[in-house]
Amino acid sequence: NSVVAFDKKIGFLQSMGKSDPNPELQLFLRSISRFMELVGQSIYTVPTYKLWRTKLYTEFETAADNVYRISEKYVDEARTELENQRNLTEGSQSGKFGEEQTILRFLIQNGRMPNEFIVNFMTALLFGGVEQVSQFLMWMFWLLGQSPDKQEKLHNEIKTNIGDSPVTVDTLGHLPYLKACVKETFRRIPPIATGIARKILEDTEIEGYQIPKGTFVFFGNNTLSMSEEYFENPEDFLPERWLQGAHDPPTQRLMGLCVLPFGLGKRNCLGRRFAEQEIHLAAIKILQKFHVEITDDCREVRPAYTTFAVPDRPIKFIFNRR
Numbered sequence: 001n002s003v004v005a006f007d008k009k010i011g012f013l014q015s016m017g018k019s020d021p022n023p024e025l026q027l028f029l030r031s032i033s034r035f036m037e038l039v040g041q042s043i044y045t046v047p048t049y050k051l052w053r054t055k056l057y058t059e060f061e062t063a064a065d066n067v068y069r070i071s072e073k074y075v076d077e078a079r080t081e082l083e084n085q086r087n088l089t090e091g092s093q094s095g096k097f098g099e100e101q102t103i104l105r106f107l108i109q110n111g112r113m114p115n116e117f118i119v120n121f122m123t124a125l126l127f128g129g130v131e132q133v134s135q136f137l138m139w140m141f142w143l144l145g146q147s148p149d150k151q152e153k154l155h156n157e158i159k160t161n162i163g164d165s166p167v168t169v170d171t172l173g174h175l176p177y178l179k180a181c182v183k184e185t186f187r188r189i190p191p192i193a194t195g196i197a198r199k200i201l202e203d204t205e206i207e208g209y210q211i212p213k214g215t216f217v218f219f220g221n222n223t224l225s226m227s228e229e230y231f232e233n234p235e236d237f238l239p240e241r242w243l244q245g246a247h248d249p250p251t252q253r254l255m256g257l258c259v260l261p262f263g264l265g266k267r268n269c270l271g272r273r274f275a276e277q278e279i280h281l282a283a284i285k286i287l288q289k290f291h292v293e294i295t296d297d298c299r300e301v302r303p304a305y306t307t308f309a310v311p312d313r314p315i316k317f318i319f320n321r322r
């Protein structure tokens, strides 16, 4: 994700595997997690932080400062890199820096967005990838680790359609069971329990409830996706329920509307396709090489909702080489 946000790999994974991890990256990761936790806490507490600099507020401020300061450094580095390229290609009238156009290059080159907005936007892109995608993959493998038969079914689909070959757009389009596993994970553990929030723009009536203009309403992902009215045996991890033909089309459509991890409408997730592709690729690459188990003490793990669903205790995986 850092490639999308900052035009380069910043080395999270390599750093974590080392005995002396890069302290700045460690701080960046820790601050991103803390930032998210505190945003979550702020939703569920009395907002005294609006009146006083409470502990929650000052901790949030520190985490946010760290995140934006480090992000700004990466954006500055990308800007310097572009300037250097511009000097090299001086005389070119195209106004383009090098061959490749990226989001960051476009925004810098375009010159209309103030730097702090660019930093903010790129940080939001990074947050989406670092926190959400990695947490999602963890939950998916936690569920697959408890359902070895589903994991084998998924592995077989990957083996039959891809084998050890590189993944292409075409092969990605032929993996219905993988997509069903992803959808079912989103249903079973919605990444954001409350779901998307919207401010009602005019007085509205829904099912006899009067909702005054200006009220904040939440979608209630968790309630809908665990509702027996829409899902048989909602506690069970059953990717099969999402396969074509499992239900009649109107029911299938209703089920789909109960599980909206990326939101809906004009302000839905900008990174959805990117996130889905990352998830599909990561799942394929892991399953091509490993059979994944969880340790027995992890079966009782429950999602604890901060901003996103995080495990209430660490999950330990065992990766058995195939």
Ligand code: HEM
Pocket (backbone or CB within 6 Å): 004, 124, 125, 126, 128, 129, 132, 133, 136, 191, 192, 195, 196, 197, 261, 262, 263, 264, 265, 266, 267, 268, 269, 270, 271, 272, 274, 275
């Ligand atoms: C599993 C991964 C992800 C989930 C579950 C997720 C979920 C969401 C949700 C629920 C929203 C609010 C949508 C609404 O209010 O209707 C959102 C917004 C957003 N997401 Fe994601 N997201 C994910 C990954 C990503 C990634 C990887 C990126 C960037 C590459 C990203 C960028 C954004 C941005 C920029 C917005 C704000 C859009 C706007 O306000 O117009 N997300 N995301």
